[in-house]
Amino acid sequence: MEISALKLSHPAKSLNGTVRLTGSKSESNRALIIQALGGGKVRIENLSSAADTVTLQQALRAASGQRGDSTQQTVIDVGPAGTAMRFLTAYLAITDGRYLLTGSDRMKQRPIGILVDALTTLGADVRYAETAGYPPLAIQGGFTQQTAHVRVQGHVSSQYLSALLLVASSLPQGLNLQIEGELTSRPYLTMTLNMLAEAGIQHRWEAETISIMPQTASPCQLTIEPDWSAASYWYAMVALANEANLFLPNLKSSSLQGDAAIVEIMTHFGVASSFEDGGLRIQKTTVHSAKKLFDFKECPDLAQTVIVCAAALKRDLSFTGLHTLKIKETDRIAALQNELAKFGVRLVEDGAVYHLHTEGLHSPEQLIIDTYEDHRMAMAFAPLALVFSNMQINEPRVVEKSYPDFWKHLKQQGFVIS
Numbered sequence: 001m002e003i004s005a006l007k008l009s010h011p012a013k014s015l016n017g018t019v020r021l022t023g024s025k026s027e028s029n030r031a032l033i034i035q036a037l038g039g040g041k042v043r044i045e046n047l048s049s050a051a052d053t054v055t056l057q058q059a060l061r062a063a064s065g066q067r068g069d070s071t072q073q074t075v076i077d078v079g080p081a082g083t084a085m086r087f088l089t090a091y092l093a094i095t096d097g098r099y100l101l102t103g104s105d106r107m108k109q110r111p112i113g114i115l116v117d118a119l120t121t122l123g124a125d126v127r128y129a130e131t132a133g134y135p136p137l138a139i140q141g142g143f144t145q146q147t148a149h150v151r152v153q154g155h156v157s158s159q160y161l162s163a164l165l166l167v168a169s170s171l172p173q174g175l176n177l178q179i180e181g182e183l184t185s186r187p188y189l190t191m192t193l194n195m196l197a198e199a200g201i202q203h204r205w206e207a208e209t210i211s212i213m214p215q216t217a218s219p220c221q222l223t224i225e226p227d228w229s230a231a232s233y234w235y236a237m238v239a240l241a242n243e244a245n246l247f248l249p250n251l252k253s254s255s256l257q258g259d260a261a262i263v264e265i266m267t268h269f270g271v272a273s274s275f276e277d278g279g280l281r282i283q284k285t286t287v288h289s290a291k292k293l294f295d296f297k298e299c300p301d302l303a304q305t306v307i308v309c310a311a312a313l314k315r316d317l318s319f320t321g322l323h324t325l326k327i328k329e330t331d332r333i334a335a336l337q338n339e340l341a342k343f344g345v346r347l348v349e350d351g352a353v354y355h356l357h358t359e360g361l362h363s364p365e366q367l368i369i370d371t372y373e374d375h376r377m378a379m380a381f382a383p384l385a386l387v388f389s390n391m392q393i394n395e396p397r398v399v400e401k402s403y404p405d406f407w408k409h410l411k412q413q414g415f416v417i418s
C-alpha cells in the first residue's frame with residue numbers, strides 16, 4: 001500500500017552518530033552521460049541511489065538497445081527528473097535512433113526551448129510532440145553538424161548548457177558555446193567541465209565562450225562524492241536540535257558541488273563544520289551573526305532548507321537568487337509560502353528580494369505539510385519535527401527523487417515516524 005502521509009516527532013531533540021549519504025545526483029547524472037559516450041573507458045564509483053539517477057541509467061540502457069534502429073520509436077519517460085530530461089535531449093539528439101522523450105505532467109511544464117533551439121542550430125532533429133517549448137520531444141537522433149557555434153541564454157537553467165557541453169566532444173566539429181546574459185547556477189556548469197576534465201576531455205573558457213574540440217575520453221574512474229544538497233537537511237536538523245554532533249562520511253572540503261556552500265551559510269545558524277579524516281563533522285554551536293541577506297543564485301537547491309530553518313528560528317531574513325525556483329519540481333516559491341503560512345510565517349516577494357516575516361510564528365495544534373511532488377519540500381520541512389510536536393508530512397515518498405534513505409536515516413537519528 002502507498003503511504004500517503006507520515007507522522008513525525010523527535011522526543012529527545014538531540015542528534016548523535018553517523019549518517020551515510022548517497023552519492024550526488026548531479027555528479028552521478030553527469031558521470032552516466034560521460035560513461036555512455038566514453039567507449040567503455042569510464043568507470044563510476046559510488047553512483048547515487050537517487051530515483052533520478054536510476055531513471056537516467058535505465059533510459060541510457062533503453063537507448064543503447066535501440067541504437068541505429070530508426071524504424072521503431074523508443075519511448076523514454078523520465079518522470080520528474082529534470083537533469084535526465086535535459087541531458088538526454090542532447091544525448092539522444094546525437095545518438096542514432098528514433099525517440100519520444102517524455103516525463104511527468106510537471107515535466108511538461110518545465111521549459112526546454114533554449115536547449116532545443118541550440119540543438120536545432122547545430123543541425124539536430126528535435127521536435128515538440130505536444131506544446132512548443134516544452135516536453136515531450138520527438139527526436140530523430142544522429143545528424144550532420146551545421147555549425148560549431150551556438151549562443152545560449154544562461155539565466156533560465158544551467159542544465160541546458162551542461163547538456164550541450166556533455167556531448168560536445170562527440171560532435172564532429174566540436175562546440176563553441178557562447179553564454180548570453182547572466183549565468184545562473186554556475187557551480188553546476190563548472191562541475192560539468194571539471195568532470196569532463198577528469199575523463200580527459202579538455203575545454204577552453206574565454207570571456208563568454210566555452211569551447212570543446214572533438215576528442216575521446218581517457219580511461220578513468222569517476223568517484224562520486226556524497227550529495228551536499230542531502231547534507232543540507234542534516235545541517236538544518238543540527239541547527240534546530242537542542243544538542244547535535246553528527247559525522248557525514250566522505251564529504252570533502254573541496255567539492256565539485258556548489259551546495260557545499262551550506263558549510264558557510266550554516267555558520268550563521270549555529271552549525272560548526274570540521275573536516276576530519278574520512279568525512280565531515282557538524283555540531284551545534286551558539287549563533288553570532290548579523291547577516292541579513294542570503295543569495296541562492298549559485299545554490300538554488302539550498303533555498304528551501306535555509307528558508308524553512310530561518311523561519312523556525314524566528315529570523316526575519318531576506319533572500320535573493322530565487323528566480324529559478326518557480327520552474328523546478330513545483331513552483332517552490334508558492335509551495336514555501338503556503339506551507340510556512342501554516343505556522344504563521346510569511347515569505348513576501350519584493351521584486352527580486354524575498355523577505356521572511358516571522359512575527360506570527362506559532363506552534364499549531366497539528367502541522368500538516370503538503371509536498372507538491374517535490375522531494376525538497378518534504379526534506380526541508382521534516383527538520384521542523386525538532387520544533388513542533390504534532391507534525392505530518394504528506395506524500396513522503398517524494399524524497400526518493402534524490403535521497404531514498406531519508407526517512408530511514410531520520411529513524412536512525414531518533415525521529416519517531418509512524
Ligand SMILES: O=C(O)C1=C[C@@H](OP(=O)(O)O)[C@@H](O)[C@H](O)C1
Binds near residue numbers: 159
Ligand atoms: O545540473 C544539475 O545537476 C542541476 C542544476 C540546477 O538546476 P538549474 O541550472 O536549472 O538551476 C539544480 O537546481 C538541479 O537540482 C541540478
Ligand SMILES: C=C(OP(=O)(O)O)C(=O)O
Binds near residue numbers: 082376
Ligand atoms: C531542481 C532539481 O532537480 P531537477 O531539475 O534535476 O529535476 C532538484 O533536485 O532540486
